[in-house]
Structure formats: C-alpha cells, structure tokens
Amino acid sequence: MKYGNSNKAWRTLIALFLMMSLSACANRIETTATTVIVKLPPAGLIVSCYKPPVIGTWPEVVTEDIPKLKAALSECSQQSEDYLLWRAEHESIERANND
Template identity: 45%
Template sequence: MIALAVITLAPLLSSCAQNTKYITTTETIYVLPPVGLVVPCRKPRVTATTPAELAVDTLKLKSALRECAQYADDYLNWRKMKHKPD
C-alpha cells in the first residue's frame, strides 16, 4: 500500500524540483468600451453679436451639454451593469 502511494506521488514531487521562473516585464492590457458607445460631443459655435442671438446660442450650448452628458451617463450605466464584483 505504501509502495503504491510512493509510486503515484513521485511524479508530483519531481515538479517541485524545477527552477522558479521570474517575470521581469509587465504587460499592460487595455480594455476599451465597444465602438459607438463613447462618441465625441457636439460643440456648437458661439457666434452671437446681439443679446437675442446670445440667448439662442446659449440654448444650443445647453442642449449640446445635455446630449453629451447623456452619452457619459449611458456609458457609466453600461459599465455598472457589466462590472460584476468578485
């Protein structure tokens, strides 16, 4: 019985005799979001020369900011859904 245990464990013990491999370089892996999920924000130009035009340009800027913020919120919500704590 002891001989059988020695015969079956001998191959496992031989693996301990091998030299340890040291890793000397680090590899960085970048995980990017899917294409189309993060898009550039629209940036309207401010060309107003009168107070009335400035009001219109301000509304255009607020609309663009709201749209861009929605892209960021969508991405963050997607990321939260995909992230599974270990």
C-alpha cells in the first residue's frame, strides 16, 4: 500500500474543494416576478370576412364553385371571429388588471 496516504490526501482535497464550491449555493436566491405583456395589433387590422350572397346562373357554377366559395368564406369568417373574440377577451382582462 505504497499509495495509501496519497489517495487519502486526494480525497481530503476533493472534499475541501466540494465544500468550498458548494458553499456559494447556501446563499438565498432572490426571486423576481415576471409579467406577460400581450401586444395586440391595431383593432382595424383584422375585420370579419364579408360573405356575399351568391346566385349562380350556370349549372356548373352552382354545383361546383359556389359550395367551395361558401366553405372558404365561412372558414375565413370563423378565423376572423375567433381572433376578434380572443382580442376582446384579452382587452377585458387588461382593463380589469389596470383598474
């Protein structure tokens, strides 16, 4: 056991090093509060889609294009309405937080 004392010295040094390096963790860390800021685009930027009444005169237009047009306009309108409802909800929350 020629290296017995050397091994013990290394263990002591490692223990001292760990104690010194971990002593910094003993200090309490100050917490800070964060706030979420919701930046909304201008109100007039997004408006509901206009759904025009479509009256086709050709059978091909009525049977193929009109349903596709109505479906696209309905989807566009729904997305706009969803956004406008979301915006109104956030504006009411913002007003309540400011009061």
